[in-house]
Amino acid sequence: MSELMIEATDVSKSFGDVRALDGVSIAVPKGSVLGLLGHNGAGKTTLVNVLTTMLPPTSGEARVAGFDVVHQSYKVRSRIGLTGQFASVDEALSGFDNLVLIARLLGASKRQARDRADELLEQFDLTDAAKRPAKTYSGGMRRRLDLASSLVGRPEVLFLDEPTTGLDPASRLGVWETVEKLVSDGTTVLLTTQYLDEADRLADSITVLSQGKVVAAGTSAELKAQVGQRTVTVTLDSVSEVDTAVEALTGIGMHPVAEGRTITTPVTASRELANVVRALDERGLEPHDIALGEPTLDDVYMALAAA
Template sequence: MTDPIIEVSHVSRRFGDVLALDDVSLRVPQGSVLGLLGHNGAGKTTLINVLSTLLPPTSGTARIAGYDVVRQSHEVCTRIGLTGQFAAVDEQLSGRDNLVLIARLLGASRREARQRADELLELFDLTEAARRPARSYSGGMRRRLDLSASLVGHPDVIFLDEPTTGLDPVSRLNLWRIVEELVADGTTVLLTTQYLDEADRLADSITVLSSGRVVAAGTADELKAQVGQRSVTATFADPADAARAVDPLRAAGFAPSHDDRRVTIPVTATRELAAVVRALDEAGVEVADLGIGEPTLDDVYLALAHHSPAAA
């Protein structure tokens, strides 16, 4: 890997008796999305607070673009965008005025500030609502305004802490599309989520936190592969054929389950697929449809939660 833009090395953070982060290490290459997946209380927000210089780690080090978040916090702050905290939106001001104000605070001229505001309003589909006070915005619009506020300064890295929690499905999809556009432009995103489909859709790699510890890391596919098992589902036009398929499959060493016109066969390796097809063929049954089920991230998450003692 070339130098990662986010590098976390053995970071722990204690709050009294609670070890919110326990020896967390991770690396995020520039222009990619890391999905930080975990239940409530797993330590996701604490990690974002450490990375955005709001909270010093109890031990360990973290760097953004090579700058230490404790000793070089100023350099770090000019490179990050943090939704809803540094860029606090004023409810009384219009969406456009909020963005212009932030741009001015960051040193833009009046003209540059207006230009940047209009660009972002356009990107976030807020042009029509641009002159209405932020307090009149719907949840989805407000989340988009927060996100645009964090982007005014062209950050290299943005932190999105549960960006779609509480949003309706259409607003979620809109936000996903925007995140994808940002990444296509080279922005690095660290996104926390409790939603597996969100991590699956957006993240290049996923780190699973449980009680402050990293319990798994990899691509969505790698995590799915850790679960190991996939299944083949054979569907038959004739239920009698489905019943006749069971014994030959057992004889071939599989553990099929049978339900009306459908037989499901767990497999652990791709080469077993051929053996399934052969057994069905030898049984002389007519298969209407043969499908392979991929494990979902839900399966991964459940499997991992089981193995981690603290996630009850």
């Protein structure tokens, strides 16, 4: 078994009466990507903050790159990169100056700092904007600069908290390719996201958080198998029928999730499709469309988060 670069054991974090993390354990082997999925408020950012030494855990233990996040926080911070949900760049400084500043703080000489800054600006396609203040950057450029900032010290472990939120498709793809490149070079990555395609594409294993607890963990394929092989998607004529339909499906032991006039419910076998049709028929509902779908991570996510 390969070396663990992130290891959290029974980590809890309370803010007053609110239990943001409740006994979370994760283990991420060197050179792999863990995708942390969950709704807003599920505890993703809190977990990232604990692992990056920003917040002390209320109880439990966590080690990153082999060092304790509470007692060896300095050593942890020497080995990690963090890109938070909001771009942490100095708006008044140019992209170049931002990167030089961080390199200098990490211990680079002036020359090394300038070289590293040039290298990263090139890598993130920011060379043309290098001398402009970061406040003139577009949202996508700012995220790229933020990501570049977290890579200045060539971190062994990279934490990405919703790195592509608010990015256009081209920029998202750029971030994905960067992450894939880093991982192929041996970097370990913990990525939080609300985008399931992102986790599906990048993550070797996925942990689903809900209300501060791990509700599922495994590879993308394992999670899909765990939740059910297939899903039935029912589209109704109007939203007013949704409640009745959800009631009908719940009545036959299913776990439907409604969104707009569409209801999705996991099924274990394709013959359950007949049960769905019958249950709806008994309530006098004639769906606009019924489809049997292969499982996607969305189904996993919705089913688990709703459970």
